[in-house]
Amino acid sequence: MPRPLSIVLVEPDADRAAEVGDALRAAGEFELHLIHDTNRLARQIQALNPDVVLIDLENPSRDTLEELTLASGALERPVAMFVDRAGEGLSAAAIEAGVSAYVVDGMQPNRLKPILDAAIARFALFQRMRTELAETKRALEERKVIDRAKGMIMKARGINEEQAYALMRKTAMNKNQRMADVAQSLVTAAELLS
CATH class of the missing domain: 3.40.50.2300 (Response regulator)
Incomplete structure (x- = not known):
């Protein structure tokens, strides 16, 4: 209960x-x-x-x-x-x-329960929207990092975008990491070396 x-x-x-x-x-x-x-x-x-x-x-x-x-x-x-x-x-x-x-x-006491229910429902709706917005922003930032890392690989290795993506995906699978994490490591390492 x-x-x-x-x-x-x-x-x-x-x-x-x-x-x-x-x-x-x-x-x-x-x-x-x-x-x-x-x-x-x-x-x-x-x-x-x-x-x-x-x-x-x-x-x-x-x-x-x-x-x-x-x-x-x-x-x-x-x-x-x-x-x-x-x-x-x-x-x-x-x-x-x-x-x-x-x-x-x-x-007004007779209107209290429906208003309370509406406030809870509206709050839940906005919480879901805030969560979705945060997830969308995070995914967009990850996409930017992946694209940046892909560009770095293309330039360093002289390969096309598809090959760079495949290389990153293979590295992520081999290291049991997410693509975004591999990309962020690459970007961070490049920043340290430049």
């Missing part, structure tokens, strides 16, 4: 926190941690290491928004922010800072 979702609720108002806690308990099984004092917020959230962070503020300033978002680890976990009023450009700043859901008109 999977463990319950761990949620940190940043809510300065104790009555409001109790109301949200009741709504979460009614929506499913969650492990809820309350943070009333936003001083040292980053440490508090880091110590709890939750799966999700919910932040409820009346009317945050841009500085408060940035501080809370950085403290909540928006790139590490889904963050849903609930505000009573939207300031100029705050929603765009929140999304840019990594907030998964930015809801104006406050946290």
